[in-house]
Amino acid sequence: MRGDRLISILLLLQSYDQLTAKQLSEKLEVSERTIYRDMDALSRIGIPVVAERGKQGGWSLLDNYKTTLTGFKEAEVHALFISYSIQLLEDLGLKREADDAKNKLFASLPAVQQNSAKAVWNRIYIDTSSWRQKQENATSFSVLQQAIWDTKKLRIEYQRADGSEDERIVKPLGLVAKGNKWYFIAGKENNEIRSYRISRIQAAKPIDETFIRPNNFDLASYWDSTTNAFIEHLPEYPVSVEVTKTIMPRLTFTGRFVRILEVKDPSQEGWIPVDLVFNTEEEAAAYILGFANQIRILKPKRLHSKVSDMAKATAAFYQQND
Helix, strand or coil, X not given: CHHHHHHHHHHHHHHHCEECHHHHHHHHCCCHHHHHHHHHHHHHCCCCEEEECCCCCEEEEHHHCCCXXXXXXXXXXXXXXXXXXXXXXXXXXXXXXXXXXXXXXXXXXXXXXXXXXXXXXXXXXXXXXXXXXXXXXXXXXXXXXXXXXXXXXXXXXXXXXXXXXEEEEEEXXXXXXXXXXXXXXXXXXXXXXXXXXXXXXXXXEEEEEEXXXXXXXXXXXXXXXXXXXXXXXXXXXXXXXXXXXXXXXXXXXXXXXXXXXXXXXXXXXXXXXXXXXXXXXXXXXHHHHCCHHHXXXXXXXXXXXXXXXXXXXXHHHHHHCC
């Protein structure tokens, strides 16, 4: 295992030029202390690893040292030939290039491993589209891509969640696909990094001005940390209900945000107690109302009254319009 990790460290340093011990430990899922021991081991066998101290420091390979380790393990072949998301590659305009790259890589494999690669193609397929596919507005997608490659600033018109719009100048850093939705990661003029839903970018215009990317910016690490922070700060509205057996499979298949905390044993009458969590009281009420008489509220009692009032208002509305 350690030998594999040492090789992984070499390949990572060749790919990223410089990484901190913390970044290496996160990528390899070991402690920073283990990384320091690995660096000592690499140095002892003559690999020119060097450490640069300071805020912009990290580990790197001296004089562009390169290793020629090119053999693939069986599991590595599987990882390389797992089906990619066709939809996301089409969004990026790279579908044909990805096919060409896959064919070239396949041709470079030893004959004994080509059968393994073919087996992966026919056993695992990844589809990131939703069942009810809806094409999002992505008119500025190609402009955003080009600005990221060119390291040029953009002037964007962005629509906030409340519907208001504003204009801002940003420094493009990357694109992230979350499911089948795209997000644009960019720095503001004060260097604060933000995420923008691409479907809300109404217009994007390049500015003939370049910028310097942050040295230690790692797109995957940024996205993971901001996503975790977002989830931790989501409001929670817990609800205890009883549901019929027939709707149990549909509880989390409604298109609304709901999380099941606990499912308890059915009562003698056949009702199943379930603890749920929503973002807000309004979401909980609308969700429960949608299941009519197949779900009943145990607590909070206030929600019972709110759903009852919504049901009466709905009935009155349709009676008036008959």
